[in-house]
Amino acid sequence: MADQNYFEDVAVGQKLPPLTIAPDKQQLVKFAAGSGDFNPLHFDENFPMLKPMGLSENIVHGRFKYAQVGRAVFAFAGYKGRVQRFGVSYRGMDPLNKEITVNGVVTAKRQEGGEHIVELDVWTENADGQKTTPGTAVVVLPSRE
């Protein structure tokens, strides 16, 4: 866990530290076990539904990418912060063993109802720079006051 972020120290336009992963089949099998999503689309190269869905290889779970975005958002909030909301759309497929990078940027900050709220744009992007999982998050940060 990185150092705790405080509301006063965060600026609009500030980028989150990038988180880069390249999930292999073993990682996705672990995710299947942890999440309960055993769709063979993600680990069986002979799964008969691959071709009818226009796929030539296994793809990373959308929820796996959501969880990676969640890791970045949780790290930004820190143990003293709180994640209010985060959501993504699954716009592009990511194959196994290819780099996926989670990025984020602070888009707004405000005080509301006594809470110190920070809004983020967050996304995963592939090695070509395409945003495959764009989304937003709202985080409550602690204040130094």
Next chain:
Amino acid sequence: MPDTETKFEITDEMRAQYGVDSAPWTYEVTTTSVRMYARGIGSDDPIHYDVEFAKAQGFRSIVAPLGYIGTPVYLPGKNDPTFGFPRREGGPRLNIPFRGLLDGGTETEYFDYICAGDVLAETSHLADLKYRETGRPMLFVTNESVYTNVATGKVVVKQRLTSIHM
């Protein structure tokens, strides 16, 4: 080949199911399940593994990674064998003809962190249907779920999931 021959129509009968809550289902959050999910996403944050460490940070136990809202109690014949989600009474019956399934989007609103030891009651309802016939036919199904901590009676999470059937 893509399943372009299959036709589908959103009927008034389907729309009538919007907002109709399913029967509740129990989701369990255990130390083992939190650790397994954390391993599944490749996290090495001790807040998801070490109970004493988590308590020292002010949490009641290890914290579920974002994206994990417990594991639905699995009863053979009553849960989907591939995805594990409950096939319970009261949920919408859409008779979807497409065999392919992808995630379309996930949005989660948290009112509290979820920690090991929590037992949650989840209800869900159909929130939206969209059907696109241009190109490959796709049906977008959006469900909303509400998770209530059984011990406190408080809503801890609301989640909106969109699945794409094709």
